[in-house]
Amino acid sequence: MDLDLKLIGRGALFHDLGKAKTHEIEHGKIDAEMGKALGLPEEITAIMEKHIRGGLTEEEARELGLPVKDYTLKTLDEKIVIYAD
Ligand SMILES: [Fe+2]
Structure with a gap:
């Protein structure tokens, strides 16, 4: 795997x-x-912003009163940090 440690x-x-x-x-x-x-x-900063509840869809962000955008996890690096959290 090509991870950015x-x-x-x-x-x-x-x-x-x-x-x-x-x-x-x-x-x-x-x-x-x-x-x-x-x-x-x-x-x-993407990891920092997306780590809430393991990543959120736009609909989930709306329900939580957060700025409506796609917070889903895209890279393996961010998944490692956020799933570990
Ligand atoms: Fe947190």
Whole structure:
């Protein structure tokens, strides 16, 4: 398998950064905002944003009151971090 171990490690390290501000469900969105402000690459901020409940469909995001978008997991790297979480 072609895994990016550096990305997996960084995603695991930063995935709950938003919990510094809240432990509510929107912490994934806040994670990504904080990661972007720190200049983290999109591959990491995607992990941060998508890790809520193992990835969400647009409909699930709507039901949870999150910004409506596709939070489903696309890469093996993000699946490893998020399933481990
Ligand atoms: Fe979390």
